[in-house]
Amino acid sequence: MAKKFTVSFEFFPPKTEEGMQKLRDARAQLAAFNPEFFSVTFGAGGSTRDRTMDTVLEIQQEGFSAAPHISCISSSKQEIRDLLQAYQSHGINRLVALRGDVPSGEVSAGDFRYASELVRFIRQETGNHFNIEVAAYPEFHPEARTPAADLQNLKRKMEVGANAAITQYFYNADAYFRFVEQCDALGIAMPIVPGIMPIYNITQLARFSSVCGADIPRWLKMRLEEYGDDMASLRAFGVDVVSELCETLLAWGVPSLHFYTLNQAGTISRIINNISE
Numbered sequence: 001m002a003k004k005f006t007v008s009f010e011f012f013p014p015k016t017e018e019g020m021q022k023l024r025d026a027r028a029q030l031a032a033f034n035p036e037f038f039s040v041t042f043g044a045g046g047s048t049r050d051r052t053m054d055t056v057l058e059i060q061q062e063g064f065s066a067a068p069h070i071s072c073i074s075s076s077k078q079e080i081r082d083l084l085q086a087y088q089s090h091g092i093n094r095l096v097a098l099r100g101d102v103p104s105g106e107v108s109a110g111d112f113r114y115a116s117e118l119v120r121f122i123r124q125e126t127g128n129h130f131n132i133e134v135a136a137y138p139e140f141h142p143e144a145r146t147p148a149a150d151l152q153n154l155k156r157k158m159e160v161g162a163n164a165a166i167t168q169y170f171y172n173a174d175a176y177f178r179f180v181e182q183c184d185a186l187g188i189a190m191p192i193v194p195g196i197m198p199i200y201n202i203t204q205l206a207r208f209s210s211v212c213g214a215d216i217p218r219w220l221k222m223r224l225e226e227y228g229d230d231m232a233s234l235r236a237f238g239v240d241v242v243s244e245l246c247e248t249l250l251a252w253g254v255p256s257l258h259f260y261t262l263n264q265a266g267t268i269s270r271i272i273n274n275i276s277e
């Protein structure tokens, strides 16, 4: 890469052998960008526990740094302790620690309410073994009482042991810049790595965004809708938009980008090639 920045890539654990094979292919393609790590999501309540573990161990066996996500909602301390011990015994030393969202209709008591409680527990149980990444929200978490309370939550996660944060995706670079400035002012000294979501499909993006509170700017939504079923043109436009976003972030000085891959490599490879020129 001509420009100096690091990348990391997020996957979800596939349900089928065919999905695993597709992910291997995607990983092989993305490995060309020398990622700092590959992370693997975790279904809240432990629904993907084994698949997350299997995927992480496969990545590790290929010689890459692998970071499992752990979400704590609906989990007991013992379940999390067992998971931490399993990862430790396999030599995994990086985690993305989250609260998670309870799947609708599923009500079960757990020992944790917030991600900060999980981070504190991980440090109590395993000391400094793990590098811990947490989530941050430049456009604020949908359940945040106020923006200030959400910033305080991020600060709390740092104070109990988080090393860095990865943001929810956004398409408005100013929201990220203002957020990082507010974090600096509050003494949140850890890196806040932008999470980058490529544009594959407007319906899917609108669905994700309505759940996680990420804003799709009006101009972008209207431009994407204009493409209708012409997916090739929509994706080409999406590559331009996201490449420009990344360029803006890099010009501002961000040292790393974390890509939400949805287990696909082609679009992201085009974006990284664009911004590396």
Ligand code: FAD
Pocket (backbone or CB within 6 Å): 040, 041, 042, 043, 044, 069, 070, 071, 096, 097, 098, 099, 100, 101, 113, 114, 115, 116, 134, 135, 136, 141, 142, 143, 144, 145, 149, 150, 153, 166, 167, 168, 169, 195, 212
């Ligand atoms: P928290 O940091 O606990 O915050 C949740 C909400 O509670 C916020 O509104 C916060 O302001 C509020 N809050 C926190 N503490 C308090 C308090 N003491 N009093 C009152 N309010 C409080 N989900 C998954 O299930 N699996 C994954 O693998 C996964 N990976 C993700 C990766 C990234 C990079 C990101 C950004 C999100 C990911 N998520 C994942 C989604 C995440 O679990 C949800 O956004 C979830 O709703 C919040 O998780 P959190 O860790 O940010 O929670």
